[in-house]
Amino acid sequence: MTADPFDQLDRDLLHALLLDARAPFRRLAEVLGVSDQTVARRYARLGEANALRVTAWSHPSRVREVQWMLRVRAVPCAAGEVAEALARRPDTSWVNLCAGGTEIECTVYSDDVGPLLLEVLPRTRQVLDVEAFEVLHVFYGGAGFPYAKRGSLRPTQVAELQRHTPEPDADPIALDAIDRRLFAELRRDGRAPIEQLAVACEVSTPTVRRRLRCSTRPVAHWPSTPRSPSWPRPPAHRPCSPRSAATPQRPSTAT
Numbered sequence: 665m666t667a668d669p670f671d672q673l674d675r676d677l678l679h680a681l682l683l684d685a686r687a688p689f690r691r692l693a694e695v696l697g698v699s700d701q702t703v704a705r706r707y708a709r710l711g712e713a714n715a716l717r718v719t720a721w722s723h724p725s726r727v728r729e730v731q732w733m734l735r736v737r738a739v740p741c742a743a744g745e746v747a748e749a750l751a752r753r754p755d756t757s758w759v760n761l762c763a764g765g766t767e768i769e770c771t772v773y774s775d776d777v778g779p780l781l782l783e784v785l786p787r788t789r790q791v792l793d794v795e796a797f798e799v800l801h802v803f804y805g806g807a808g809f810p811y812a813k814r815g816s817l818r819p820t821q822v823a824e825l826q827r828h829t830p831e832p833d834a835d836p837i838a839l840d841a842i843d844r845r846l847f848a849e850l851r852r853d854g855r856a857p858i859e860q861l862a863v864a865c866e867v868s869t870p871t872v873r874r875r876l877r878c879s880t881r882p883v884a885h886w887p888s889t890p891r892s893p894s895w896p897r898p899p900a901h902r903p904c905s906p907r908s909a910a911t912p913q914r915p916s917t918a919t
Contacts, residue, residue, distance in 0.1 A: 669715065673698065675816040677706055678716070683817075683825040685718050685854045686876070691828065695821050720850035721757055722773065724799075728836045729775050731799040736768040742790035743768060754848070755780075842867060846875055 670678070676696050680687065689707070693700040702707035712838040722833060724731040738746045743761060747768045751759040751838045755777075772780065779798070785794050815822070839847070858876075862869045 672816070673706060674704075674710065674715075676821075677703065677710075679816040680825055681716075681718055683822060684829050685720070687825065687828065692823075694818075695824050716792050718854035719852070720847060720854045722839065722847055724773055726836050730772070730777065732772040732777050733797045733799060734768075734770050734772055734781075735795040735797075736770070736785065736791055736794040737763075738767060738768060738790050740764075740766050744753050746788065746790055753780075765884070842871070843875060846872065893908060 673696070677692065680692050680695060684691075689700040691704045693703045696703065707716070722729060736746065736750070743765050747759050747761055747770075750768065750770050752903050753772075755772050755774045757771045757773060759768060761767070762769055762778045774780070781794065781796055785791050817825075842865060846861060849861050849864045856864075858869050858872050867871065
């Protein structure tokens with residue numbers, strides 16, 4: 665049996681980041697009962713070992729998007745190529761090969777999945793068949809859920825972290841161009857500094873702070889992705905496989 669590569673502090677930190685991915689190390693340290701230097705070192709070590717990645721995705725129900733599960737059957741020699749192409753799309757959150765390498769499963773977030781289903785995939789000669797399923801309800805998994813059914817943190821620790829996270833509006837909001845650019849940067853690094861986000865989005869730092877507080881953070885979920893340190897690093901242009909995602913990634917619970 666393979667030993668668990670994560671110790672208790674690793675698991676506590678992963679759970680804490682799922683609840684408040686952009687929490688300062690000082691706040692995380694207070695909740696976890698260690699020093700902020702210990703949290704900073706542990707976060708850096710997990711990142712350097714390719715054992716942790718924090719990203720941000722818009723929550724479909726909060727931004728008028730729809731979440732789809734796709735099953736694509738391709739000719740065996742081309743399934744990997746089709747999967748790579750799907751992984752490079754900005755609207756896919758994970759892509760996985762299964763069924764002996766002849767089927768591809770992926771999750772798509774979009775307010776209009778029609779072009780992909782009706783034009784792109786049918787016109788790809790390597791694709792033999794496509795099935796699409798709209799996710800109607802998430803029973804378990806998603807924003808704030810631990811990566812395992814039994815969360816690592818105590819209820820009091822969870823409550824303390826959730827106290828600092830903004831509540832979403834009751835009604836869905838429409839993301840504008842700045843919001844979408846901000847999400848694109850946060851998908852690369854969910855804990856990117858405010859100044860770095862401002863430069864990438866070509867806006868002021870106060871604008872980024874306001875957007876994070878009022879629009880982006882309330883409608884985002886932040887999968888902190890644990891990976892075995894011995895696993896190879898995925899290419900930077902594509903998301904990690906669902907098998908490595910911190911939040912459960914099943915057809916009824918993908919996030």
